[in-house]
Amino acid sequence: MGARPTIHDVATRAKVSPATVSRLLNGSARVGPETEAVVRQAMEELGYVPSRLAQSFARGSSRTIALLVDGDGQSLQGNAFLMTIALGLGDVLADADYSIRIINGHQAMRQNRQSAAEWTRDRWRRHEFDGAVITNPTMTDALIEAIGAASIPAVVIGRYPHAQGLVQVDVDNVGGMRMATTHLTEQGHRRIAFLGPPPSLTVSSDRRQGYMEALARAGIKSDSDWLLETEGTDLEAFSFEAAHRTMTSALNQPWSWTAVVACNDEMALGAVRALTEKGLRVPEDVSIVGFDDLPFAHMVTPALSTVHQDIRQLGQHAGRALLAAVEGKPVAELTIQTVSFVTRASTAKANAFDWALDLET
């Protein structure tokens, strides 16, 4: 057993030129039927597998797409999201013979003093990847700008104001939250709080908007007392802890709502914790809905009613869009994926007393 056979070995054995073998390999031109048979047999006999290294080099493209992450590792929950996206990307990209490489922008700062944006651009120029998927909200701004400036084919998951001109895919945050809130109004709830960060990011403002729309459609006049805003920068405001804090302080003064829609599942659990600590029961005293349908949402007790999103499918959408972008085909600027509401145990009908109280006013 000698060294790995090369295309030349195959060519020699089949008594043809390397060019012919190459043509057969990737169908770039016609080859005669009997030639094909001979070459295929030679490949078979030698156990020939083309070297991807050489292919990439000769073609000037690595057939790789980068999944840009910013893993300083705070959020394990976010990691589930990322890997699921990666698998979704793989579903569509593997068929086109692309592979996925994880690039952690956070490394940049640790190693050299480059910014994540410069670092990424350099790696692009090194032909380490042909296109990129950007998922991380925290480093997005500078990165998106750099990606845009370098005209790297890229798709952004989640929407960001600065991402103009880039391809974006996102779930239907507005619609999802509308469904969640509507579920509550259909259960007889009339006074419904919204627990979430101020509408600084697209996610939070969209979700809040869905809540507002649902109230309006149900003919409920929204009350600013129902807006329970969490505090903290960026991701902090979306956390269990922030939700728990805000909810606790809300419960320390009089309140009127009978249900809470939380901006995401994690925050919903923060609310549950705060309520439980005050001796209130979910859903008997207060109904709660979340958003995301994280893997644990059905495992907690009570099981969380929430908005389900198919993250893997989101990754597939991103993959298709990116593939088109890399190959220079036209791409839709924005793809919105539909979501669905799943009713579980954290929501219940508003009880008659509350109902009467509301009619009275």
Added chain:
Amino acid sequence: MGARPTIHDVATRAKVSPATVSRLLNGSARVGPETEAVVRQAMEELGYVPSRLAQSFARGSSRTIALLVDGDGQSLQGNAFLMTIALGLGDVLADADYSIRIINGHQAMRQNRQSAAEWTRDRWRRHEFDGAVITNPTMTDALIEAIGAASIPAVVIGRYPHAQGLVQVDVDNVGGMRMATTHLTEQGHRRIAFLGPPPSLTVSSDRRQGYMEALARAGIKSDSDWLLETEGTDLEAFSFEAAHRTMTSALNQPWSWTAVVACNDEMALGAVRALTEKGLRVPEDVSIVGFDDLPFAHMVTPALSTVHQDIRQLGQHAGRALLAAVEGKPVAELTIQTVSFVTRASTAKANAFDWALDLET
């Protein structure tokens, strides 16, 4: 702005040979100080970045390691684990200029009829990666065999009987479960159940063993009635649903234990659900501990007492081991990472009545 500058452009500009530039670039040989200055300036002026494609090709190595996954996507929870491992790998591998590629063995079956093992071996032969990390328990057996046979540098996360001769890293399952169980005995519990799959995989048998050891050390004679075994193939037996089923049927007949140690967090939640449905309270009536400290463990109510493992660090260990293996250095066959127990709200002291009951017998 013309084309990307090559090493020849730099060489020409600096009036040296490409060889010298290459030597400077990766310090493979000495270059004179004034030559260095000239070359560096030329690189600077041209904005030269070496092409990784060409480097890989010339060196015959892609400086890439593969994260072998089997993503048919059942387990979002597993995805969090995978991405965290990937980030941990990245922490150590990025410094050595390696990057991480996700390879989904499940694609193999979908595309061609190859087995995942053959598919992986072929990709290895194409030089797509220099080493591999195997994390997936389901496809491990055939894969490990193939990897071993092809003598691909690899590390296996979690231990498997068939992985002889391969480098393995794992968390201290025995020790972790011992700590968890000991926590319960220290709280006065004397009759403690174990909820888990039969000891067919290393994980389950190790964790069960830890439980046994802790009982023995506390001078408690274990009772076979305390072994609550879940059913199902492979991963199923580790699931929320399996735990819920087993626990429910256990509660349908007389039982004597006052605490349950679950094989993992997901199963702990299954137990909580079953208990709650029977009107029992956690931890007032029954204490529960889990294992893994999944991201949601502290968010559920009651917050789960569990064994914490630093998965990212596990990934780092795997990275270091793999790096050594790839570079042909000697590697420890098995690295065991320590874990810690974290006390939260799902465990409480055994009440006096139970305590007395136990002494009596």
Added chain:
DNA sequence: GATTTTTCTGTAACTGGTTTCACGCAGAGC
């Protein structure tokens, strides 16, 4: 039957680095 077109195949240049080998030159040792 001559001309044009099409199909197939070989030759050779090219991708951008790395690395071996040889050589010039400076300082050290005798």
Added chain:
DNA sequence: GCTCTGCGTGAAACCAGTTACAGAAAAATC
């Protein structure tokens, strides 16, 4: 003053494919 080392450098081969170009043979057209 002559050899011996050893450092720094350049020339050129090499990695394993792809692809532009040209040419020969076969098929189609008139």
